[in-house]
Amino acid sequence: MADLDSVLGCLDLNLDRSVERLQDLLRIPSISTDPAYAADCRRCAEWLAGDLEAIGFQVRVADSAGHPMVIAHHDGAGPGAPHVLFYGHYDVQPVDPVSEWESDPFDPQVKAMPDGTRRITGRGSADDKGQLMTFVEAARAYIAETGSLPCRVTIFLEGEEESGSPSLLPFMDAHRDELTADVALVCDTNMWDRDTPAISAGLRGLVGEEVTIRCADKDLHSGYFGGAAANPIRILSRIVADLHDGDGRVTLPGFYDGVEELPADVRETWANLGFDDAAFLAQAGLSVPAGEKGRSVLEQTWSRPTAEANGITGGYTGKGFKTVIAAEASAKISFRLVFKQDPAKIRESFRQFVRERLPADATAEFHPHGGSPAIQLPFDSPWLGAAREALSAEWPKPAVMIGMGGSIPVVGEFKKRLGMESLLIGFGLGDDRIHSPNEKYELTSFAKGQRSWARVLDALGRKGR
């Protein structure tokens, strides 16, 4: 523990310098989705590579079909220590509407707030440059104080996370050996609250499916044909409506195969999180949980599968009115998956469900939009236990293991392609306004995040392989 204490002391002593480094990084407008910023993305990758090299990593900026990847290796203290892969992304969201920013999104500031907190402002401060730098700073201090790292560490930073990661999977396949470690650390998530660190242990999977219903071979006049012609909007509406029963359960045959009830202890943990259903819904102007009857919001969003229509369109949707019977109508439907639900089976069950509801003269065309199973970290994973203890030592309240309603595709791919479990640990807060104007990262998140990673690396190193 003497080593860890000196590393933590070093981090505290150098906090101002680490903030300056983060500000340097935030000044680079690495907006991945806009080709006008391609050179900035590369500059950002090179900045990170240079910094990691200065710390003592073996680094390269690896070209991909899109923006480059940064891969850095450090052998760590010895062969008995585990190998961890740290994943983050250096690209950021666009900043529109710029007029809503209180200060320049690419001129980061440290602002003192009336309540005594301080925050680092700027695009990418929380998502994900501030978060990834918590790990880099921990590694820097570790090497500075001890000459090495307690684990073998590979750092893998991509530059396309905010634009769909088109190059990630081919790159992962082409560099499987280089990227495979004993466990992955992913720093792109939030704390439970200001005082309580969180490890996301379950991530819902996702099946995306677009369905287009076609009837007539052209749009028809509803006066001339109305009453005689099949209407694809009606057919599609019936399909969407039929997807749920009166209790909010999904009606696809076999949909709940592999869906388990929560273990009693997890249910109790969640019940004790003090989660406020009403406050959560109120964020969106809502008041009543709209999912499966008799389930809490946390169950509905963390441990229960869903079916949602994310988009629907058909016929005339402009201003005014047009009495047309459309030739086609389409919907984008997504299924959030949990536990062992099989994405392929669910996609096929949906298609069959649609086909069974097609009247004469109607056809359905399907277009898949991704499919990934849920991730569920074993509750008895030793990595999980070690990380939990380390985080609990740093923060006012013990770490909680939570579920996540969303899907982080890279976590599924780490599991599927590289056979690695992931620990999702992040220090963001719910009000960081990622993807929105006035994104910020709390100085506490940044400082205690660095200390947290030092503790986690220490704990994982002591765990051995």
Next chain:
Amino acid sequence: MADLDSVLGCLDLNLDRSVERLQDLLRIPSISTDPAYAADCRRCAEWLAGDLEAIGFQVRVADSAGHPMVIAHHDGAGPGAPHVLFYGHYDVQPVDPVSEWESDPFDPQVKAMPDGTRRITGRGSADDKGQLMTFVEAARAYIAETGSLPCRVTIFLEGEEESGSPSLLPFMDAHRDELTADVALVCDTNMWDRDTPAISAGLRGLVGEEVTIRCADKDLHSGYFGGAAANPIRILSRIVADLHDGDGRVTLPGFYDGVEELPADVRETWANLGFDDAAFLAQAGLSVPAGEKGRSVLEQTWSRPTAEANGITGGYTGKGFKTVIAAEASAKISFRLVFKQDPAKIRESFRQFVRERLPADATAEFHPHGGSPAIQLPFDSPWLGAAREALSAEWPKPAVMIGMGGSIPVVGEFKKRLGMESLLIGFGLGDDRIHSPNEKYELTSFAKGQRSWARVLDALGRKGR
């Protein structure tokens, strides 16, 4: 009959000249929806006014808030004759895509076809310049041969029919006395087939309604909120789906109030029209009548009310996929009405139907888009009988009284505002491609249409007031 015979002879003799006049009129690109053609619309109104004045009408081009109206009066042969109002429109649809036209849409040609028929090509040839000129030519010949007209005639031509007639109702209200006649003649419809003239005796009414369902106060991420947040697309789909039962009947309470079964003789007439359900549906690539079970296509489109979703939109509808739970979704719904269905009651019944299906946190906003009752000409109307005999004398087969699935708003307004019944008589054919590239009007339609109006004027004049 001597007078009529000479009028018909005069029409035959002057057919070439009448075609040239129509071509002159067709050369004016009076596209009402595009402000770039405003001067052409006025030029077109003035051309018609000049022609009618030359014939012997008292004419004025009357300004409106939009394109001008043409109003022309002729006192006719004497005070005992009825007063008829002839309605047509001089504006035309846009011509896009121009590249699909076989010849310039505003350089009309007379083309001889391989089957021996001849057609007049060009935008507006059938809709509605060719049709309205059949009446003008009949009037010209009548006055030339007899010195007068057998009825008192008011001709009323608008220039905004293809762009929603925004100025029509205020103009009608402001000129009620000038426009009110004993009966209106509307020439904007089709023959039953090449050999069989038709008088439309029933026109379905229309209620248009736009409904927007709102839940959350912003778009939500379906990972974070999915399962807990109300989804307006689901709610709207349920509403649209619930509008019909399994037999295709509309489920709105009170919807069928005032809907009558067809009288046996009308049903028999329709059954004997030789209408080919399969051929009708095949035009649109369909094969099975999709409306109320156990009804023919003619019943479904002429004498039965319908509910249709003409447009639906919500959530993400662009390329790819976005896992959003939309804040709102909306649909444009129309109801075609028959017999004595009350538009106001049906609109209110729909709104109540929607409100009853709103779960917690969902609201509905309604926006009306027009409402007009159905028009049903009394089957024993003397005008109808006279017109029917006149048309039957001209064409190879007797005139049929048909229904019409669509709504011609002006007919409803003539009834509501001016207390006039309308006779809908037109000489278009189903393949005239109105609103599409390569619009045409058969020379037979034009020539026999002129003769038909001469006969109808003669018959109405002899009927007396």
